[in-house]
Amino acid sequence: MRSVRALAVVAAFSVFAVSNIALAGEPKQGGILRMYHRDSPGSASIHEGATYSLNVPFMPVFNNLVLYKQDVPQNSMNSIVPDLAESWAWSADNKKLTFKLRQGVKWHDGKPFTAADVKCTFDMLMGKSQQKFRQNPRKAWYSEVNDLTTNGDFEVSFNLKRPQPSLLALLASGYTPVYPCHVSPGDMRTNPIGTGPFKFVEFKANESIKLTRNPDYWKKGRPYLDGIELTIITNRSTAILAFVAGKFDMTFPTEVTIPLVKDVKTQAPNAICEITPTNVSTNIIVNSSSPPFDNQDIRRAMALALDRKAFTSILFEGQADIGGTMLPAPAGLWAMPKEMLETVPGYGPDVNANREEARKLMQKAGYGPDKRLAVKISTRNISIYRDPAVILIDQLKSIYIDGELDVVETANWFPKVARKDFTLGLNLTGNAVDDPDQSFFENYSCGSERNYTNYCNKEIEKLFDEQSQETNIEKRKKLVWEIDKKLQEDVARPIIFHSRMGSCWQPYVKGITMMVNSSYNGYRYEDVWLDK
Amino acid sequence: MFAYLVRRLALMVVTLVGISIVIFFLLRIVPGNIVDILFAAAGYVDPAEKANLERELGIDQPLVVQYLHWIGGLLRGDLGFSYVSEKPALEEILPRIPITARLAGLALLFSTSIGIPLGVISAVRQGTRLDYALRVVSLSGLSLPSFWLGLLILTASVSMFGTMPIFNPNPRDFWEAFATYAVPAAAVGFRSAALTMRITRSSMLEVLRQDYIRTARAKGASEASVNFHHALKNAILPVITVVGIEAAFLIGGLIVTETVFNIPGVARFLVEAIRWRDYPIVQNLVMFIAVVVVVANFTVDMLYAVFDPRIRYTD
């Protein structure tokens, strides 16, 4: 039943995407797409950052080996299409993935693209090359890759330690462009060279980013646009006002809050706005290595006290999703079915009953109306972090916990978390790819750099590996649900909600598809055109 | 006079050295550095990569060494590289200065061309309803949060005209360029016009009470001639000082205004650089602002010394 509904929704999404293009008529060449950018990215190198502030402006400069089809809203194994690779094949033991590469592709500086560039890129990502990235946040993605081998200029193979079908999904992300061998990481940060539909022109910090059409793009007839210009506007109200006033063709993707979408729709009724899941979850990081949350009862009580509906209704006017670690259906592919989710403590529909149970647990731990527990709730000084924390504090009052907000500047946040200098923290976790391998290993495996709570459960760790190697999707799903349920029951990192955000564009902007299960992968923009 | 000049110049250098020390060490007291911020943005910390990066940027060295390195470079005209964009700091700062200078210039123009006449009128008509009204307006000018005023202007502009003045590096024509500067300049200028008006008024009142004004009046000079020719001429000196000092205060107002109107000038750039802990940008920019302020003060003092013989040259 559930999967049928999910299918229907996916179908609806795709029909929408198709109709969007079909109604638009023949694409027109020319024009510059003007967007605003929400902040000034630290550099221009996608591999060295972990924010889609980098993907949006710089994905158009590059190609991947493979890519999520840009006009299909839901990323899945079935929507992966060739990019620089013309085809790919798994070996019989599922431990070798071989790509046949496109020939005649040129880098923006005129040098030819070959298999050596692919090897260079991934060697660098695995930390195996002479030249190093300043920062390499996704090194862990390739932990199962032994090495890369080339066969001539146009064939490259990934040799794995064990089968990992999801590797292909990771390679299809906007986070995984192929870099040229002959350009240093430093130059890629300031003056990126790619093979993509647009060439980098300039990046003025805090001011603008400019891209221009690549006339020698290997895909004939693309891109339609002459260029893309992003003006950096950090003040959200100014940015939205400028969009409403027609100064921009498009807002920054998934950056318009639900109240602002309403505002845009009243001010500029013709504007097209889509509200999509971002695959960013808001969660609580719990320091279970010191009191009071080393007590399992108190952790459980906290999980039971959460009224997730209240969070989503306040912050998203109800338009956000409730689930476990994996992005909820229909947009997400791997989420537990609703019936299963509701058996997890704190997810049951009766909030009052849950809280009653929570209060009992708190009393068992020695707290009560006259002996309340005072805790600090740390979070970053950014409203998407701070706002949910305010609600959390309010909700915890009902179970004898008095929370005090401890606002931490961005620069101090990770050092503080790494020092375990927090009791409860409110945190956001973005998932670039809707795939359990990305989310489980990164956030819950023992010793992972992003496992902020140091949750470490060897049994679950085994299940992580087991699901990762499973080639049968239905079997894998069952495993993933089981893991997700266990993670929630352990209160490893209680997930409060999965956010949704809006993106708006003027009616003459065509060929935009917002992805529904990732906000990192849909910005190649080679199919975007302006109907004016 | 010459000795005074030398002394003042020497003190100016001392002040600038002091500023360089204060800003250098203050910045390093601020918790977190560029490396922390870069890793915060990336959502993880890798100690080895972190140490590498700190070494690469030279922020692992002792503070005194870093300070001397900076000052040494500064004296050779080498401002170092921005940590964020990895471009020469000079290349980042220089193109942004004219934008802010234009904005500040227009705001000052706005402030003096409105503030001085209104101040004179208010003083001449002291105690009348007009005076009261002007004083209330000027006080309210000092009471509005400038970002609030800016946002109200932008919102009103979009609601009423369907468009708004937003910075465009390549304006179509003079008028577009003018609008993108004039509106934010007016938003900042409103506050400083209020200040100028108040200073002009009190300075005028003081002068109007002086004997020579009475004399001029007694001799039958016309009211306008007394007010504008005799009185204003003498009242203007303190106003000039204040306008000079205001230039420094203006920077504060500009930070907020450049943010609201999204103008890529130095003021907003400075705030962003502080946020990123981009030391080379912050240090050099603050030094630049300090030089401007110190030189402006020095010039004002010199003008005073030249025009007002009552000034003692000992202090």
Place this chain on the structure above:
Amino acid sequence: MSAIEYETELRRAGVGATQGWRRAFYLAQRHVLGAAGLIIMSVFVLTAVFADFLARFDPLTVDSAHALAGPSWQHWMGTDSFGRDVFSRIIHGARISLAVGIGSTALGSSIGVIVGLASGYLSGWVDLMFQRITDVLQALPLLVLALVMTAALGPSLPNVIIAIAIPLIPTVSRVIRANTLALREQPFVEAAKSIGMSEMRIALRHVLPNTMAPLIVLATAQLGSTILTEASLSFLGLGIPEPYPSWGRMLSESAAEYIRTAPWLVIFPGVAISLAVFGTNLFGDALRDVLDPRQRG
């Protein structure tokens, strides 16, 4: 007109020194604007003091059922996105603004007084050193200094107060120093010296009280601008953090999102800030007229 001249004038108008009410009434008549300012300031202070009685709701309680409700009988100034009562938050916000205003002005002024007195009275190398420090602080734009300070100290109420106070020091110390220099030459100081009073006592007993008038004038004038500085810091994301209902924070946060969908969130805090600052400015002006004749305008 000096304070003494005022006495004579009051007496001439038939108002004796003992008739407190009539005196106040007379002064209020002469300074309508100042009286208005005083009233605004008193309302502001009383609101802050009695916030717990005036507020109709708890300013921190989240109520998802009534989020973003417009002004009504129930919620006079509407509710914010969390369903918190804006009126109650503004009432409690008066406390925060007052704490920032008075706290930072008092702190900045006291340090300024100490520096100014020491500088003016002791002269020599102490003066030279303090003067240079003042020069340094004055050449840095106020907001820039406050920005770096809050970033350095971290966002909290006491830290914001400190960050705003420090840039105030130079102005105060300059004025106090100038006054002290002038006073030092006065006969009564010479006299005190000749009867063998210690320098410290002279400074505290004779010089300090005589610099009070300009100090009060200056402090009142700065009260308003400290409140505005806090608002600007909040706007730039460095002011007083949630959940304290600071006006600056309420304004800057909501201005970004709700300027048109829920204008009450933007208008009321903005009006509160402007009115409070306006009141202190009006009052400060009148105070200057009365206490500091040289600056009169």
